[in-house]
Each structure stands twice: as structure tokens, then as C-alpha cells.
Amino acid sequence: MTTSTTRVLALLEILQGGGTRTVADLAARLGVDERTVRRYAGHLLELGVPVESLRGRYGGYRLAPGHRMPPLMLTDEEALAVLLGLLVAQRTGPVTASGAASESAAAKLRRVLPKALGRRLEALLETADFTAPPRSAGAREAGLLLGLAEAARDRRPVALGYTDRRGRSSERTVWPYGLVAHGGRWYLTAADPSAGPATDPSAGPATDPSTDPSAGPATDPSIDPSAGPVAGPAEVRTFRLDRVTGMHVLPGSFESPPDFDPVAAVLDSLAGAPWAHEVRVRVRAEEHHVRRHLPPGLATLSPLPPEDGADWTEVRLRAERLDWIPGVLAALDRPFVIDRPPELRTLVTSLADRLTMYATVSAPEAPAPDDH
Incomplete structure (x- = not known):
């Protein structure tokens, strides 16, 4: 595609934005002189594009009102x-x-x-081909994504139906803060005013909430969404979009924290999900070194006070099995101290013994060449 053709298409794209554009403005945006702009407008007329020329002080070019352009004109x-x-x-x-x-x-x-x-x-x-199989989804999830995106942008409360990882259902009002794509899934980060003040960050953010029968209804009746903007401490939760069973936007508005990071909230929430084992390890390394060797969302990292002039980082994660963690710790290539669970020490020692044995095994001698 020639440069002049590209610029003619660029002119068409500008005019499709609506309104009247002066020749001087078009020339500046296209990087050409005004005479060339007029020539490009002539090319569009020859192609059947109804470009109108308006004279006068505020004159210029525009597309005829009501005209519908072809669906796509792409480079x-x-x-x-x-x-x-x-x-x-x-x-x-x-x-x-x-x-x-x-x-x-x-x-x-x-x-x-x-x-x-x-x-x-x-x-x-x-x-072209892909190693990953196609993922399945439906229009319901697309509608949820668009609806929640609008609610988050406009700071509107949402009534949310949700089924957690154990199959328990809940209905609650949340304040959507943002949407995050991670690991092939969409996640919603939202404040749950019915859950009260945010929990201690060291305990890990809540995820996959479910209704506590002793706590009463999930929606706090003291919060009136129609009363105008509301703000205050509330627990931030993470919801998987494919587990949302329904949603509708409520009247009213809320205020989100100005420094809130949805991506960090989702990663911390995934790392703090309730699994069978809680692991805490101190690594003698800077946080960025540890993070570089761990997949996103696997663990929560916290810098510790230096000891003997060396930086230390605390690694917290939860897992259903421990057998894969020794290999991850070995890949850090830094000294570490296992605080919990005790059985992880046994697994690490076992891996070290196996590696030592593998490294000392001699290769079998090659058979002597046959002279016959």
C-alpha cells in the first residue's frame, strides 16, 4: 500500500470521526500541505465517498450526514x-x-x-497453529464483562450472584473496582460493604466468598445505594467471572480508593486462596529476584528487615500439595529458611539427597569396539 493511499485512508478515518475539519487542521494531521489535502479529498470523491466542501472562515471538509461507510478500511x-x-x-x-x-x-x-x-x-x-486448545465461553460471560465494566467505570453498585469453588451460592451488593484478565480467566475486584472493614493484609485477601448463615443476609441493609456517593473501609474480594450467576446495576454511586491496583489485588487474592497447606519461607534475596523466579499469582512477597547486611524476603503461599515446592525453592538459588510447614523441610531434604545421588552416579562405560 503506497504512502499516498495510506494518507487518503487516514483522511477518510479522520472525517469519519464526525464534524467539519478545516484544511489547515487536516494538513497538519496528515503531514502534507493544504493543496495535497484537497487532492486527497478529490480521490475520495472519485471513489464514491460523499465528501462535502464547506467554504468560509470555518469551512473545510466533512462527510455527508447520514452516510454509512464500508465496515472496514484497514492497512x-x-x-x-x-x-x-x-x-x-x-x-x-x-x-x-x-x-x-x-x-x-x-x-x-x-x-x-x-x-x-x-x-x-x-x-x-x-x-499457523497453537499448542493450546481453544477455550470455550459464551455470550452470557461477554454480557457480564461489559455490564461490570460499565459499572466499574461509572462507580455504580452491583447486585451480584456468585457460586464459590465449593459450590456454595451467595447474593450480595458489591462496589466493582476493576476487571483483570489473568491465566485465561476474567476476575472482578470489588469491595464488599457487607463484610465490614478490610481484613489484615497479612492474612491474605478473601476470595470466593460464600454466605455465612449466622451473619444474616449478605447485603448490608444499612447501606442505601440511592443515598448518593458512599465510601469507607470495606473488604476487597475477588470474583471469577465464570462463577458469577447474575448481576444487575443498582442506583447510587460509590468512591473507590485513588491508589487501588486491581492487578495486585487479584494476584494477592489468588496467592491467598484457602488451600490445604500454608507455606511461609524466608529467602535471603531481594524481592525482585524472588519475584522473577515465581509465576505471577503464585505467592505473596514481603520485604523483611536486612540481617547482617543481606536483604531478606518473606514468601507466603497456599497449596493443595507440597511436592512441587522444593523444586521452586531450589530454582531461587539463594539460602532460605522454612518457617512452615515442618513437612516441607523433609521434602526439601529428600530432593537434595536425590540430586546429590544423581550428580554422583557415573555413566556406564562404553563397550569396547569389536575388532571382528
Whole structure:
């Protein structure tokens, strides 16, 4: 695609934004002189695009009111970005639409592209593959994502139905702070005013909440969403979007903490999920070194006061099994102290003994060559 053609398409894209654009403004945005802008406008007219020229002090160019442009006019790089985005999201990303929707969108994209570019993208589709299988999702999850995104942006309370990892259902009012894509899933971070003040961060954020029968209804009747903006300490919880059974936006508004980080909240929540074993290890290393060797969301890290001039970091995580943790600790390649659980020390010692044995085993001697 030539530079002039690219700029003609850029002019069309600017005009599609609506309103009247002066020639001087268009020239500045396109990086050309005003005479070239007029020539580009003429090219659009030749292509059947109804560009109107307005004279006078505030004159310029605009598209005819009510005109509908073709669905897509993309450069090669833009088309490739969109198509690859659809393919990668369907295979490896947090999909929020069905596979049929992704395939339909890709087919529509290919239909409106120039033939030469379409053939190149078809070659990519025929030869590219992914190691990950397609993920499944449906329109229900897509609707939830969009609805929760609007509520978080507009700071609107939401009535949420949720089923936790043990199959227990709850209904509660939450204040949505943000949405996070992690590990092929979408998560909602939200304040739960019915849960009271935030818990001690050292105990790990709550996740997969469920109703406590002794606590009464999950929704706090003392909070009136219609009473205007509300704020105050509330426990921040993490909800998996695929476990949300229903939601609707409530009247009123809330205020979110200005320095709140949804990504950090989700990672801390996943690391603090209630599993069979609680592990605490002190590592003689800086936090960034430990974090570089641990997958995101696996553990919560806290810097400790230096000892003998060395930096120490506390690692806290929860797990159903302990057998994989010795290998992770070994990969840190730094001294460490296991605070809990005691059985982890036994597993680490066992791994060290096996590694020592493997390293001292001699390879069998090669057989002597046969002279016959």
C-alpha cells in the first residue's frame, strides 16, 4: 500500500470521526500541505465517498450526514493485528465470546479486505497453529464483562450472584473496582460493604466468598445505594467471572480508593486462596529476584528487615500439595529458611539427597569396539 493511499485512508478515518475539519487542521494531521489535502479529498470523491466542501472562515471538509461507510478500511498491519488478536484470544486469552463469534468476526474481516491482503492472511490461517486448545465461553460471560465494566467505570453498585469453588451460592451488593484478565480467566475486584472493614493484609485477601448463615443476609441493609456517593473501609474480594450467576446495576454511586491496583489485588487474592497447606519461607534475596523466579499469582512477597547486611524476603503461599515446592525453592538459588510447614523441610531434604545421588552416579562405560 503506497504512502499516498495510506494518507487518503487516514483522511477518510479522520472525517469519519464526525464534524467539519478545516484544511489547515487536516494538513497538519496528515503531514502534507493544504493543496495535497484537497487532492486527497478529490480521490475520495472519485471513489464514491460523499465528501462535502464547506467554504468560509470555518469551512473545510466533512462527510455527508447520514452516510454509512464500508465496515472496514484497514492497512495490512492493522488487518493483521485484528485477525491475530481474534485468533490468539480464542486460543490463549480470556475469551468472553463463543468460538463461533470469533470465527464469524474473522470471516467478516476477510470479506471486506482487498484480495491481495486477504490471500496473505489466508496463508497465515492455513499454516499457523497453537499448542493450546481453544477455550470455550459464551455470550452470557461477554454480557457480564461489559455490564461490570460499565459499572466499574461509572462507580455504580452491583447486585451480584456468585457460586464459590465449593459450590456454595451467595447474593450480595458489591462496589466493582476493576476487571483483570489473568491465566485465561476474567476476575472482578470489588469491595464488599457487607463484610465490614478490610481484613489484615497479612492474612491474605478473601476470595470466593460464600454466605455465612449466622451473619444474616449478605447485603448490608444499612447501606442505601440511592443515598448518593458512599465510601469507607470495606473488604476487597475477588470474583471469577465464570462463577458469577447474575448481576444487575443498582442506583447510587460509590468512591473507590485513588491508589487501588486491581492487578495486585487479584494476584494477592489468588496467592491467598484457602488451600490445604500454608507455606511461609524466608529467602535471603531481594524481592525482585524472588519475584522473577515465581509465576505471577503464585505467592505473596514481603520485604523483611536486612540481617547482617543481606536483604531478606518473606514468601507466603497456599497449596493443595507440597511436592512441587522444593523444586521452586531450589530454582531461587539463594539460602532460605522454612518457617512452615515442618513437612516441607523433609521434602526439601529428600530432593537434595536425590540430586546429590544423581550428580554422583557415573555413566556406564562404553563397550569396547569389536575388532571382528
